Amino acid sequence: MRRSISAAEAAAMIPDGARLMIAGFVAVGSPERIIDALVARGARDLTVIANDTARPGLGIGKLVEAGCVARAIVSHIGTNPVTQKKMLAGELEVELVPQGTLAERVRAGGAGLGGVLTPTGLGTLAAEGKQVIEVEGRPYLLETPLRADFALLHAQEADHEFNLTYRLTATNFNPLMAMAAECVIAEAVETVPVGVIPPDAVRTPGLLVDHLLERAH
C-alpha cells in the first residue's frame, strides 16, 4: 500500500519559482488543501497554469492575494479583481489563452505532441507572434504544448494505488494536467481500498500520481 503525505509536506516539495498546473474552474475541482499549505509556507515566484484565478479567498485566488504568484497562464481573470489589479500594477504577469486552446496545449504537453493546430484565435490578439499553418486549404494557429514541474489535482475518490475519479464539473482540467507535469500531487475527498473503483471508472491511473494527500481530518 502506498503512503500518503501531509499538505505541509506537499507544499515543502514545491520550491519557490516552480511552474505549477492547478486544476479547477472558478475553484470547483481545485485542491484547496494544497493551496492553503502553499500560502502557509509563503511560497514565492510561482508560475501558475490554470483555467482562471477563481475569486478572492477561494482556490487560486488565495495564492494571488498572498503574493505567491509571479506569472499566470490562464483563460480568464474576470472573476478575480485582485488579479486584475496586480496585473495593471505590474506585480503579476498574465498570459491570456483561449480556454479550448489552453486545454489542448496541456493535453499536447501530456501526450507527447509537438503542439496543436486550431482555428480559434485567428485574426485576434491571441494570434500575435504565432505561426499560421495551412492544412487542406484552411488556416490554423500553431499552439505549442504546455508542461509543468508539478500538477496539483482534486479528485473525488483515490484508492490505495492512487487511482483517481472525478465528479461532474469538478473534472475540468484535472485529468489533462495529471498527464503534463514531472510530479503529480493529488488530494481526494474520499480514500478507498483498491477494487472499490472499477477499472472502467478510473479517470487517472495511479501510476501517474506521485503523491496523495492524507485524508482530511
Add this chain to the structure above:
Amino acid sequence: MDAREMIARRAALELRDRTLVNLGIGLPTLVARFVPHGLRVAFQSENGILGFGARPPEGMEDPNLTDAGGGFISAEPGAASFDSAMSFALIRGGHLDMTVLGGLQVDAAGRLANWMVPGQLVPGMGGAMDLVTGARRVIVAMQHAARGESKIVPRLSLPPTSERRVSLVITDLAVIQPTPEGLLLRERAPGIPVMAIIAATAAPLIIPGEVPEMPLDGPARAAA
C-alpha cells in the same frame, strides 16, 4: 416586458428541437427561461457538462455541479459530464449547434468584439473565442446601444473575438443578419419604425422592402 427579457424571448425562438446549445453569461443566460414549449434542448456549460438544468433549491446544491460562472446548477435526465478537452472538442468540432453570446460591438462585416476593452476591462476571453469560431450558429444578444452610442459599428474599435461572421444579432430595437453584402435588417422591435433603427445604428444597414415586427410569443411559452 423590459429590453433584456424581450431580447431573450426573441433569441429563444432561434432554438431548435434536439440541439446542443451554449449560453453565455449575463443576458444570454435568460434565454433558457423561454425555451418554446415541446422543444428538447440540451444546454452545455463549457466547464464540462451538457444537459444541465436550473439551480436546485437552497440546501440541495452540489458543490461539484456548477456553470461556467461558478453558479450552482442541476442536471436533466440524459446529462453527461466531461473534461475541458472534450468540452471544447464539442464546441470546436462542429457538435455545438448554437451559442448565444453577449456583445460589446458588432461591425458591418459581422465580426463580434466581446472580450476586452483595452486599458479598462481585461477579463480574458475564457471560452468566447472557441465558441464564436466553432459553434454552427452564433447569435449575439445585446442592447443596441451603450451610453447612447451604437454598438453596431462600421468597423470594430475593440479587439475582435474571431474573424468569423456571426449568424444573427438580436437587440432591443432590431434583428439583424450579417451577410457577405452587409448588415441586413430582418425585423424591428414592436412599435419601432425602420427610420428609428437606421438613426440608432452607426453601421450601414441593408433595408428590404418589408421589415416585419419581431415575433416574441409565437409558439413560445415562458417557463417558470
